[in-house]
Amino acid sequence: LTMTRQVLLFISVLSLSSVHGQVSYSIPEEMGKGSLVGNIAQDLGLDIKRLKSGKARIYTGDSAEYIELNKERGVLLIKEKIDREALCGQTTPCTLHFQIILENPMEFYTVTVEIRDVNDNIPIFKNNEVKFEISESALTGARVVLERAVDHDVGHNALQSYFLKPTENFILEMQSLPDGGKNVEMVLQKPLDREKQEQISLLLTAVDGGEPQLSGTMQILITVLDANDNAPVCSEAVYKASVTENAHKGIVLTTVSASDADQGPNGRVTYSISNTAEASNDIFEIGRDDGVVKLVGDIDYEILKHYQINVQARDQGGHTDSCKVIIDVIDMNDNKPAINIMSKTSAISEDAKHGTVVTMMNIQDPDSGENGKVQCYIEENIPFVMTSASNNFYSLLTDSDLDRERAPEYNISVTCSDEGVPSLSSSVTLTLQISDVNDNAPVFDRSSYEAYIIENNTPGLSIFTVKARDADWNQNARVSYILEDSSVNGVPVSSYVSVSADSGVIHSVRSFDYEQIKDFHFRVKAQDGGSPPLSSNVTVKIIIKDQNDNAPQVLYPVQTSSSLVAEMVPRSADVGYLVTKVVAVDVDSGQNAWLSYKLQKATDRALFEVGLQNGEIRTIRQVTDKDAVKQRLTVVVEDNGQPSRSATVNVNVAVADSFPEVLSEFTDFTHDKDYNDNLTFYLVLALAVVSFLFITCLVVIISVKIYRWRQSRVLYHSNLPVIPYYPPRYADTLGTGTLQHVYNYEVCRTTDSRKSDCKFTRPFSNPSLMGLIDTNKHYNNAL
Template sequence: MALNETMRRQVLLFLSMLSMCSVLGQVSYSIPEEMSKGSLVGNIAQDLGLDLKRMKTGKARLHVGNSAEYIELNKEKGLLLIKERIDREALCKQTTPCALHFQIILENPIEFYRVTVEIIDINDNAPAFKMNSMLFEISESAVRGAKFVLEKALDSDVGINGLKSYSLNPTDNFVLKLNDNAGGVKEVEMVLEKPLDREKQEHLTLTLTAVDGGEPQLSGTVQIHVTVLDANDNAPVFTQSTYKSSLLENSQRGTSLMTVTATDIDQGANGLLTYSISSNTEGILDLFEIHGTSGEVRLIGKIDYESSKHYQLDVKARDQGGLTDSCKILFDIIDVNDNAPIIDLMSTTQSIPEDSKLQTVVAVMNVHDADSDNNGVVKCFLRDSEPFIIENTSNGFYSILTNTDLDRETASEYNITVTCSDEGVPSLSSSVTLTLQISDVNDNAPVFERSSYEAYIVENNTPGLSIFTVKARDADWNQNARVSYILEDSSVNGVPVSSYVSVSADSGVIHAVRSFDYEQIKDFQFRVKAQDGGSPPLSSNVTVKILIQDQNDNPPQVLYPVQTGGSLVAEMVPRSADVGYLVTKVVAVDVDSGQNAWLSYKLQKATDRALFEVGLQNGEIRTIRQVTDKDAVKQRLTVTVEDNGQPSRSATVIVNVAVADSFPEVLSEFTDFTQDKEYNDNLTFYLVLALAVVSFLFITCLVVIISVKIYRWRQSRIMYHSNLPVIPYYPPRYSDTLGTGTLQHVYNYEVCRTTDSRKSDCKFGRTGSQNVLIMDPSSTGTMQRIQSEKSILDEPDSPLEVSNFPLCSCQSFMLNVCLPTHNSISAPRTEAAPCKCTTCSTSLALLFHVTHLE
């Protein structure tokens, strides 16, 4: 087969090469096998007519395909040489002729030559027998012409070198006979020519010789040993032709069942008998055995009444001459209860819905027992007390039915165990377990883990931040238990709650839609609905409350003293002030809450740190020593207000303090102070312009104020008759509650009451001290005008009273004129006319910041 495969590949290669180039020549050689390595095969260059130079330049080479390389090419001399020793028998076995096929290929241009090397067989293998000897036992009663087939010899060589003939020696009793079979192979037989006589010669030894046709001839021999047997002319005889017995099917292996006996009247070896079971029934030899010499029959396997109720054994007795006799043994099998009932589930239901009706059939089974009589009578029952019953519908058929209502949430799976027992002694039983799944029905609404949720989030959060997760569980299964979360429609302060938060439908994660500001909203609540995926869906609701936690995101705001760009506010401290004199009070607020709004006051810088101190908690600026004449008139204090947040935020306020006993001294000092600190050389032009504008505004405002005061005086008379109360409002820490007199200026705010005051948001204020100075650095004549105006306002009988003048609550604490909405001051004010605040200019605020004493 290997050679045929090789030849097939060579043919394919040849055809493929032939498609690429033409075959220019072909040469064949014949060589004997077993040539030594390097032996000459042929002069390929000469035989093909090739020039040695052409073989070199053309890179001549052999192509053998997938065959072993037995031949090599010597390009220098153009010779084919033996590369490996060739064994024809190994290469081709019995195939003839045996040849090697390969190609010689040259390049530039490509040339293709075919070469065939035939391997000639030599007589290098002698005939041989596989067996070392052949043994025959031949009875002396064998007749003439009896044939005995002998083993054939094998010779690897072919043709004339192959096996040629046989010879037998001696030929006193036997001769050889050769027969040709259908395959052309000679069969060798030994034929009895002369009867044997055991008494003369009990053993014969013959030599069989096989000879080939080679030169020189080779041969092989084998010994034939013949044993002559005594003639047996009497056959054995059993004492009974048929034996009968009964046998329990649960009999143990090795049990002795009976003994059979046969006799032979021959003497010696011909009278020795051997017993054997010759029954052709399948499986008999696996169940029974008989002792070869005693005839005792034993049980060696497990017998089964249900498989066979009767067994028949054919027993043969044979003497040494080959003569036999036979008898029968019949065994009747007695049944015992050795088979448990067999439960056959004919139809089962893998799953039923939990709302199934009573008496729903979940399984049908057939039960049978292979035993007989009472051993095969079966009864079935359910082992556990489950919501099922079993009923016998007909002979051997049972049904399992539901007996109570099912609830998947209580039990989603039942393992129904059916036990069937027979009435044998002892009783045998079998059990089978049926697994029944209870399919879900959407009969449970989702239930939240809590009755309500409360979550916290720090203000200034990032939109989209995960706040909290609500979780609801549904006792149902699969799609019926797949919970989706829905944000119910509601509003917070008139805004839809969906603009505040969102909820993930799958996970229940609540996200912030916007960034929260604690100062605007401190908490809000909404409802989340959990809905399952059943049909129809079931749902439940839960309330979620979100609490906004404050963050220190607002710095303190200084309410007093107010920092103005166009005027300078100075607190006046007389040089006679004692230690602990309350100069002023820094008032600040923080819109944050908790500790983020706890404020502390610190003196950051001061013209003279040894003169003043600031209360850490209340912001009061007091003197810490006696004021002396050497102290500078102008004192500049920088106070830092810091909250208690993490990190803390702060604000800074500058407090100007005048240490003097007279206004001229204060005016001259603070004018220079402001010019030195706040302005540069190019500001002179703007100061002159500001002085002209302030003067104009002052005159204009003075006229307007006097007119409004007269109008307000008239309105106050009307309010007095309308019995509308005037409610004063005193902000905390704006007055000295102890009444010590150290803080002589009190800042009061009063509601601007008009005939339609319930709709007005305007406020007006009046001060209770004249110690607060407002200096205008653009003009030195401002103080004289202030004093003149003050003398007018301080007249006890003057109809113009600042306390009745409507003022807007400006953040800078400056006084703004609150004018009626109608344009004409002299026109009568209607009862429903609202009050409109107009922003006061800087100069007007400076003018009316000093008011008359209470």
């Protein structure tokens, strides 16, 4: 660093106020692009990582950026070649002001760069050639004010001196002005003689003080006139006037007057503006003959507060005098505050802490005094507040808790007003999105669910849908559905149903059977996609609806392929005599299990009927001797389902008063071929066993006893079927009234009966059956 830079940096560090840091540099103008300005990271005590993570950048407001920040090296570099004269004109010192903005957290630092002048501009005269007419009667010491050269450089590089050649008649003198400038006057040191030399040519050279020294020239042509020995004299050396900015063109500011002692044409004075900045020449004009100064251009207090014009009074003889007109511009409140957003956040998390900086703004009002004082405010009833970080710098901060579900976006209107009369204001609307935080768990639209499915469904069938909603947004509101682990009758619930993770649709995994399971419960969890995820669960009850998928099953009478069941009806039975009862069940439920009984076929339809609801077979007329002993009934059992299912049962009825009568009728029952074959095989085998018992001497006595024991069990020696014995007092226990009487059963077996049975049923107290049993005993003894 140069000594100047070090001193400025030291002063800046000592003068830190509410900004986080200040630093100043001093560099020459016209430095090449990419030239080093300074190590900003080192001078501000910042780590280069902080510059990167904070997205460091330069904020210049509306000004052009001449300096750029290299975050990799932490240095400031020349972005564009700087022309001090184009940037600041004659203003000294020439400085650039900008801020270094950092984010996360938001900070800013003020940087001032002084642009030092280099000698890159030569002195320039407005006119390459000027002409004067000087009377030969001009006295020694007469002065001619010359046009000043303009050198845009400042300081030592600015215009320093003039040289005039040749110097036979004239010498140069310079007079200092209050504004720091110098008037150049050509002083006559030797009287002119028109007769000797009518035209005089001089060369005026303007030289600056730079290294290397630069110069400019102007040709002066003097025409020597006849005698006019009085010069005009201005009535005042300095005229003062004031005008409000934005004043109408043509307004009169002041009048300059000068007098000439000569008379006639030699005393006529004309006025002109000379040696004035080009900007002033376009704004003001003076009447050539009357000296009235008028406003002809636009003036702006914010551009220039004071104007100075030089007025030259000239007579016809070429004599001149000069005076100054100083014009003060009065400020008007004609500028609204300018709101410049230095840094802003477009989105902020809803869990942001109080005092989080959302936006930093720079407010500028180029007006002066009260017109330039600005106050900023925002609307009420929002969770934000405006604070002033330093002069003209404001920050927008969070002031209370944010809730995206209540207000996902804020349009914050910032209004800045000055204190002028009338007050002017500007406003800007800041749109701030509130980013979501996973602070809401999914909520089911019901506290519990209950759904129905008909049994025998197709696996994979959609049963119904559970639905949960999450008040959060985007990923945090993305709900996934999970089947919680549980079991139904010891089987994992996942083998019964599944749930779609995305849609919540519950599908059956298997085909359900109402007869095995009628309902079951499980829980579904809804989980969002946040981190960490939030969840809730709900209980689901599935009810299996019955389907008519089971035909009635006949429990009684028992139907087998190897036996014959017969019910005995005495011939003395009255009308309504209960023959038997068809007992059937249907494992379905509801109306699918409601059974009805119909007589489909019968040997004699006029003799029997079947109870529609209870399946009882009763006589519908008195039994006569003409009725056949063998009666065969076919009963159909139907359920009430849609479509209905049915089962049939054959009931054999023996119409007889005695057992022998029954036997005589049922001996002609034939057996099928398989039965005869098996019977023959068993007979041969029995014969072999008996033969073996007789042959074996060692077991003769035992064989005899076995033979006698078998003989005691034989009822008779014939080819009749076996009548099985059922346990006594076989009663209906279903509570449906299908067996209203108590029945006893007895088994009779012959030696040649192996597979086919003949079953007869009578009431336990029937004396005729008891007599039949006694008869069988006597018959057995005869055998």
